[in-house]
Amino acid sequence: MRWHGVFRRFVLARHYRFAREALVPHFFDALTAYALELSRLGLPYAKEAVAALRELRTLPLPSFTGEVEDVFFSIQAQLAEHWGEEVAGAVRRGLSRNDLDLTVFRAYLRDRALALLADLLRLRQGVLRQAEGHRGVAVVLFTHHRPAQPSTLDHYLLGVESLLARDTERLFRALSTLNRSPLGASALAGAPYPLDRKRLALLLGFEGPVENTLDAVASGDYALELASALAGLGASLSRFLTDLLFWAGQGAFQVGEGLAQGSSFMPQKQNPVVLEHARIYAGRLLGGYHPLAFLNHNTPFTDLNDHSTGVLEPLAEMLFVAEAAVELTRAALEEGRFLPEGLLAEFSPEVLASEAVDLLARKGLPLPEAYRRVKGALPGLRPELLGVEREELLAWMDLEAFFARREVLGGVGPKARAEALKGAKKRLKAHREALAALRARVRLSRRWLQDLEPQEGQEGAEEEGQVKGQEHQE
Missing domain, CATH: 1.20.200.10 (Fumarase/aspartase (Central domain))
Incomplete structure (x- = not known):
């Protein structure tokens, strides 16, 4: 068939290139799995199609020439040319693109x-x-x-x-x-x-x-x-x-x-x-x-x-x-x-103004009044305008003391931070284990699907073992 040049350029050739670069192993995986299932059902030439697909996947797939429209039909053409129409047709029984x-x-x-x-x-x-x-x-x-x-x-x-x-x-x-x-x-x-x-x-x-x-x-x-x-x-x-x-x-x-x-x-x-x-x-x-x-x-x-x-x-x-x-x-x-x-380039007494409000409130001053008094003592939080001793204010505003007062869940207190770090490590470990399980499932499947020479009588047993193993993971 002679494809229109525009369709060939913007659709067929583009999609074929992408599939050839990125999707070919997945096509062989899916076709091999399908042929294995047809073989289990006893359909003719399905077992031969499994062997053919396992061998064909080791060979380079032709580039786009326009003779076939996509990678699937390219694989089919290779199967028909080297293994015959019966084998090529077997894997297509009931299969749609x-x-x-x-x-x-x-x-x-x-x-x-x-x-x-x-x-x-x-x-x-x-x-x-x-x-x-x-x-x-x-x-x-x-x-x-x-x-x-x-x-x-x-x-x-x-x-x-x-x-x-x-x-x-x-x-x-x-x-x-x-x-x-x-x-x-x-x-x-x-x-x-x-x-x-x-x-x-x-x-x-x-x-x-x-x-x-x-x-x-x-x-x-x-x-x-x-x-x-x-x-x-x-x-x-x-x-x-x-x-x-x-x-x-x-x-x-x-x-x-x-x-x-x-x-x-x-x-x-x-x-x-x-x-x-x-x-x-x-x-x-x-x-x-x-x-x-x-x-x-x-x-x-x-x-x-x-x-x-x-x-x-x-x-x-x-x-x-x-x-x-x-x-x-x-x-x-x-x-x-x-x-x-x-x-700490932006550190100044002002970034601790809310802490000064809390100090006054703890001393019994109504919060709105404490807020107004601290605001009036800015810039610099002058102790004489706050009505507290300089030494008391400095001790209260110390950064380590600021952090130590915040031992709430997820807070900046040292113990809270240590617990948060411990929890984050535990969460990361759980995510790693979940990812490892998913990747192991895929690797196990791919190893079986790519096996070129299963021993006589072993094909069904290995496949069954893989399926049971994955069901156990479920």
Whole structure:
């Protein structure tokens, strides 16, 4: 068939290149799992198709020539040429590109999301290392862009880590929706053979199938949930990076030499550009959600390219952008250093004004009057205007005393910070274990599906063992 040049350029060739670069292993996984299930049902040539697919996946797939429209038909052409039409046709029994493509897309996005989660956990580990290494280092924090109250750097970083932990949980929840298999749904009504769709899902390392067969090929919410979680991560990173940039400008944070750039005109400058580039990537994540929403908007609830092939490249780009934002932030944090004197550059008696109000209130002065008296003693919090002894005021306003009075859950008190650090480490460990379990499931499935030479009589036993093992994990 001679494809129109415009269609060939903007659709067929583009999609083929993307699939050839990113999706081929997932196509072979899905086709092999499907052939295994057909073989279990005793369909002719299905077992031969399994062996053929396992061998063919080790060979390079041809580039786009226009002879076939996509990677699936390219694989089919290779099977027919080298193993015969019967073998090529066997794997297509009851199979539609609708359920095959959506299975491949979900598997690809799942792997990318798992890799991003690993990057995010490493960033959180880096944040906790910095918190542990800067216990009790005083810092003036701002509200409404004005110096507000003192805190400690580890208290601040533990707050950032808590935010990133929730981003991690949002990604896990999005992954739970994404990590479901459409295979066996066929075009939309279900395959005409008694396939075990739960078994197919487990063979491919999914948590289970998308149960309704129309939903399996028509749903687009998996893409929306993932995009939303990525946008949330972008917002979190952007806020953290904005603070780091502010501190860099104040001489409170210095990025590593390999992450800074000098000026072409001003030799004295060493610019913290890694933070700026990381924030650019984080900002791009915020805009990534809308194309995914528009692709689902006003589309009928059936199989459509809008929410299948249409969402793949935007999501792949978002995952790349998220990886860049996370990794650049981690590198900046690991290679940079905080300068305590810069963190306290905005320290003055005024940032302890609320503490002076509390001192007067504790002495029995009505709170409104205490507030007015402290405000009248500014700037400088002059003791004679407050009506307290200078030594008493200095002792009360001591930073360590300020911190020690705040032993509430999550507060800046030393014990509270130690407990928070302990809890953050425990939470990070739990997230690592959850990620390891998901990755192990996928690795186990892939090892079985790629096995080129199962021993005689071992194929069914190994497959059964894998499925049972994964059911146990469930």
